[in-house]
Each structure stands twice: as C-alpha cells, then as structure tokens.
Amino acid sequence: MAVALVTGAGSGIGAAVARCLARRGDRVACVDVDGDRAAEVAGGIEGSIALAADVTDEAQCENMVAATLDRFGDLDTAVACAGIEKAGDSLVFDIDTFRRVVDVNLTGSFLTARESARAMTANGHGGTIVLIGSINSKVVLPGTAAYASSKGGVLLLGQALAVDFARHGIRVNTVGPGVTDTPMSADSLAHPERRARLMSRTPLDRPAHPDEIAEVVAFLTSDASSFMTGAFLPVDGGWLAT
Ligand SMILES: NC(=O)c1ccc[n+]([C@@H]2O[C@H](COP(=O)([O-])OP(=O)(O)OC[C@H]3O[C@@H](n4cnc5c(N)ncnc54)[C@H](O)[C@@H]3O)[C@@H](O)[C@H]2O)c1
Structure with missing residues (x-):
C-alpha cells in the first residue's frame, strides 16, 4: 500500500485530498498546524x-516526515495543501502579515x-x-499582493523542484484551484455581491467542491500521469480561460 502525507489536512481541500487518497487505498498522514482538526479528519479515515506541524518550521517538517516513516515505513506521495489567504490594500498592508x-x-x-x-x-x-x-x-484580483505573489512563487517552485527531483524519480506538479467551497472562501461566498463577482469570472458559474480538486490531485499522484512533471493544472471552472 502506498503512503501519502497531506498538509493542511484539517480542513477544506487538504481534508478532501486525504479522504480521496485513502479511498484509493493509500495510508495517509494528515498534517495540520491545528492538531485537533487533523485528528478529527484522521479519525474518519481508517488506518x-x-x-500537528507548522509547515513554516523546518524542524516540525522534518518531524512530520519522520513520524510518517516511523508509522508506515515509507513515503510515496506528498501534497502541500496548507495555506492561508490575507487580502488588503497594498499601500497599508501589514508587513508581518505579508511575510x-x-x-x-x-x-x-x-x-x-524538500523533506518529503x-x-x-x-x-x-x-x-x-x-x-x-x-x-x-497566474492572475490577480485587487488586494492580493501577498497571496498572489506567494502563489505565483508556488507555480515556479513546482517547476524548479520538478527539474531538480526528476533524476530521483520524483514528479512534482502544481494544481491551481479556482474558487472552492471551503472555510477559506466561506466569507466571500456568503456575501452576495462578492460571490456574484467571483462567479461572474467563473464560466461554470459555481464554486468547486473540494472533492473536485482532490480528484485531480489523485490523478497527479497516480501512474495515470506518469509522464507529467513540472505542470500547472488549473481546476477553476474555466476562470483562466476567459
Ligand atoms: N478555497 C479556495 O477557494 C482556494 C482557491 C485556490 C487555492 N486554494 C488553496 O488551497 C489550499 C487549501 O485551502 P482551503 O481552501 O482548503 O483552506 P482551509 O482554510 O479550509 O484549509 C487550510 C488548512 O491549512 C492549515 N494551515 C494553515 N497554516 C498552516 C501551517 N503553517 N502549517 C500547517 N497547516 C496550516 C489550516 O489550519 C487549515 O486546516 C491553500 O493552499 C489555498 O491557498 C484555495
């Protein structure tokens, strides 16, 4: 049985990925800075x-991989779902929040x-x-300097790691979700005008269910995508096509 480690697994897309990979038979390490939420999700996934780990902390990342190896003896797949979103006017944006x-x-x-x-x-x-x-x-909205620059960085990080890790037989790909129905986007989706603005940019005219992102992650971590590395795959209801 394959072994997967999923960060941000306590909520939203990460939780959906953890469940999806478990459904195909992977043994899953559910990692989150919020250990209680990770435990709640893991409690619903047999085996x-x-x-608990903060992905910004090098020692905690080493430990999460070591604990996964301790328990399962191997690691085949890692999915980096942990993320935060903070928006605001760049003229007054707080530097600690940006960092x-x-x-x-x-x-x-x-x-x-790297640790995986x-x-x-x-x-x-x-x-x-x-x-x-x-x-x-790939694209910005007003107030997204911190988030968009971090996510633009993730795109090139994925390409750079794909190049560096290819000779070790490790494939690295990046998924680009559009608006997805998770706690991260709950405020925007609950606000009628903000929701309408987001849906006006989404040809499919609805947010994604987290499972729809997870299924693409499952594809990219399976042999069905064995010749894919360094790719960026939008899963966005058509946003980037417009
Ligand atoms: N929801 C969307 O519309 C959307 C769209 C595009 C991309 N994304 C991305 O998808 C990923 C998952 O987002 P989501 O919507 O499921 O959000 P979410 O807020 O529901 O879940 C994010 C999880 O990450 C965890 N986390 C935050 N900081 C962490 C840290 N330092 N270490 C470990 N865990 C940490 C949180 O505790 C939380 O459980 C994020 O990278 C997000 O940027 C989300």
Whole structure:
C-alpha cells in the first residue's frame, strides 16, 4: 500500500485530498498546524494518522516526515495543501502579515516538498509531490499582493523542484484551484455581491467542491500521469480561460 502525507489536512481541500487518497487505498498522514482538526479528519479515515506541524518550521517538517516513516515505513506521495489567504490594500498592508502569507504558502510548500523528497530519495523509489497553487498563481484580483505573489512563487517552485527531483524519480506538479467551497472562501461566498463577482469570472458559474480538486490531485499522484512533471493544472471552472 502506498503512503501519502497531506498538509493542511484539517480542513477544506487538504481534508478532501486525504479522504480521496485513502479511498484509493493509500495510508495517509494528515498534517495540520491545528492538531485537533487533523485528528478529527484522521479519525474518519481508517488506518490514517494525525500529526500537528507548522509547515513554516523546518524542524516540525522534518518531524512530520519522520513520524510518517516511523508509522508506515515509507513515503510515496506528498501534497502541500496548507495555506492561508490575507487580502488588503497594498499601500497599508501589514508587513508581518505579508511575510506570514509567503512563509506558509511558499516556504511551507518548499519545506514540505524538500523533506518529503529526502525520504523518497532515501527509500530509492522516487515518488510524487503535488503543490497547491491557485488561479492567483497566474492572475490577480485587487488586494492580493501577498497571496498572489506567494502563489505565483508556488507555480515556479513546482517547476524548479520538478527539474531538480526528476533524476530521483520524483514528479512534482502544481494544481491551481479556482474558487472552492471551503472555510477559506466561506466569507466571500456568503456575501452576495462578492460571490456574484467571483462567479461572474467563473464560466461554470459555481464554486468547486473540494472533492473536485482532490480528484485531480489523485490523478497527479497516480501512474495515470506518469509522464507529467513540472505542470500547472488549473481546476477553476474555466476562470483562466476567459
Ligand atoms: N478555497 C479556495 O477557494 C482556494 C482557491 C485556490 C487555492 N486554494 C488553496 O488551497 C489550499 C487549501 O485551502 P482551503 O481552501 O482548503 O483552506 P482551509 O482554510 O479550509 O484549509 C487550510 C488548512 O491549512 C492549515 N494551515 C494553515 N497554516 C498552516 C501551517 N503553517 N502549517 C500547517 N497547516 C496550516 C489550516 O489550519 C487549515 O486546516 C491553500 O493552499 C489555498 O491557498 C484555495
């Protein structure tokens, strides 16, 4: 049985990915900075484990991979879903908030991928890594300087890691969700005008269900995508096509 590690697994897309990979038979380490939420999700997935870790912390990332290897003996797949979104006018945007967004979304993705790749390399059989970008890896909305620059960074991080890790048999791809119905987007979707503005940019005229993102992650971490690496796959209801 394959082993997967999913960060941000306590909520939204990460929780959906953890459940989806478990449904296909993976043993899953559910990682989140909120250990209680990770435990709640893992509690609903037979054979999975919950780990508390902040992906911005190098030692905690080392430990989450070590704990996964301790429990399951191997690591085949890593999915970096942990992320935060903070919006605001760039003229007055708080610098600590800017740094935190970049730290979680970009540096956290790097640490998750690097620690996972070290384990995959040590085990000698390679593996698959998926980063979670966004439509904001490619386009911006007003007030998204921190989030969009972090997600733009994730896009190129995925390409750079794909090049660096290819010789180790590790594929790295990035998924770019559009508006997805999770706690992160709940406020926007609950606000009629903001929802209408977002849906006016989404040809399919609805938010994604987190499972619709998870299914694409499952594809990118399966042999069905064996010749794909360094790709950016939008899953956005058509936003980037407009
Ligand atoms: N929801 C959307 O519309 C949408 C669209 C595009 C991209 N995304 C991206 O998808 C990913 C998942 O988002 P979501 O919508 O499921 O959000 P969410 O808020 O529901 O879940 C994010 C999870 O990440 C965890 N997390 C935050 N900081 C962390 C840290 N430092 N270390 C470990 N875990 C941490 C949170 O505790 C939470 O459980 C994020 O990278 C987000 O940017 C979301």
